Amino acid sequence: MVKFDIVSGFLGAGKTTLVKKILHSLDTCEKIVLIENDFGEVNVDREIIEIEGFEVYELSNGCVCCKLKGDFLLxxxxxxSQEIDRIIFEPSGIFILSEILDVFKDIEVSSKCFINSVTTVVDAQNFTKHIQSYSGFFKSQILHASSLVISKAQFLNDKEIYLLEHELRTLNETAHIISKNWAELSNQDIKDLINGNSNSSLNVPKHFLNHNFDSMGLKTSRLLSLEQLENILGTCKKGGFGDVIRGKGILNSGAKYFEFNYVDGQYSIMESTDVEVGIISFIGNNLQKEKLTAAFR
Ligand SMILES: Nc1nc2c(ncn2[C@@H]2O[C@H](COP(=O)(O)OP(=O)(O)OP(=O)(O)O)[C@@H](O)[C@H]2O)c(=O)[nH]1
Incomplete structure (x- = not known):
């Protein structure tokens, strides 16, 4: 039977970062395939992971729990139909687990594959905001996880981490919780994660949440200096492009490529040494898409 491991978490929580760690920790004899689902029109994560030599299938411009459910089944x-051992699935940040369980009721699928683990990444820095503003998506991801991994833990003190763990435990009584700094995660920690017991996830009650988020994405050959990129992300922070929840991309400055990440008002930029494409993706509410397009194209 093929193992199906889900790495969920809200927008920008750290799913792709964790997926990369998982891919590098697993047994190299296993044939592993990754499915990347991005709510936006273009899939930045695919570019980032494929370059590391892993096979990635992309489902973009919607969520597999609703608009792309049929594509997901196919x-x-x-x-x-191929000889594989494990599928790792990174859904979009606004994914609802219960909505894809139907797919596992398909006889062809259920006779060959089972949900092995559901790991949810919890963004320590944005936990309070996410639980208050996007409670439906976020709570369901926490509730049905076999493992909960706290990201960005270094931004909280010990007491705050303790309180966060306590809050997570009240939402999910059984999940394995990891709150250590990700730089210290061992291969064994990662293996323990995806060897969690996923029984709870298989009895998830059905519910529907409206995915009424805006998104925009494009591929671009435009050259943008680091300063110009910082200005754009600064404008984002001030609300100049609408209410941006998540932005990410890779851009050419001429001399080098930069990868940027924007999560709820905080951004980081680093040099991209491997991936050399111009690609951006933004998700939020009331996005000013034309203004964003003009800034990047
Ligand atoms: N400092 C710190 N940064 C982190 C950690 N985990 C993720 N990040 C950063 O958070 C940003 C988002 O990480 P991703 O792994 O792309 O998040 P994601 O959940 O895949 O994002 P989407 O799929 O686009 O919703 C990146 O800038 C990461 O470097 C962590 O534990 N510590």
Whole structure:
């Protein structure tokens, strides 16, 4: 049977960062395939992971729990017709687990594949905001996880981490919780994560949440200096492009490529040494898409 491991978490929580760690910790004899689902029109994560030599299937411009459910089933059946051992699935940040369980009721799928683990990444820095503003998505991701991994823990003190762990425990009584700095995660920690017991996830009650978020994304050959990129992200922070929840991309400055990440008002930029494409993706509410397009194209 093929193992199906889900790495969920709200927008910008750290899913792709964790998926990369998982891919590098697993047994190299296993044939692993990754499915990347991005709510936006273009898939930045695929560019980032594929370059590391892993096979990535992309489902973009919607969520597999609603708009792309049919595409997801077809992709899964296609993959299960091949000789593989494990599928790692990174859904969009606004994914609802219960909505894809139907796919696992399909006889062809259920005879070849089972949900092995559901790991949810919890963004320590933005936990309070996410639980207050996006409670439906976020709570369901926490509630049905077999493992909860706290990201960005270094931004909280010990007492705050303790309180966060306590709050997570009240939402999910059984999940394995990891709150250590990700730089210290061992291969064994990662293996323990995806060897969690996913039974709870298989009895998830059905519910529907409206995915009424805006998104925009594009591929671009425009050259943007670091200063120009910082100005754009500064404007983002001030609300100049609408209410941006998540932005990410890779851009050419001429001399080098930069990867940027914007999560709820905080951004980081680092040099991209491997991936050399111009690609951006933004998700939020009331996005000023034309203004964003003009800034990057
Ligand atoms: N300092 C710190 N940064 C982190 C950690 N985990 C993730 N990040 C940063 O958070 C940003 C978002 O990380 P991703 O892994 O792309 O998040 P994601 O959940 O895949 O994002 P989407 O799929 O776009 O919603 C990046 O800038 C990461 O470097 C962490 O534990 N510590």
């Amino acid at each position: 992709t899964l059946k296609h993959l299960l």
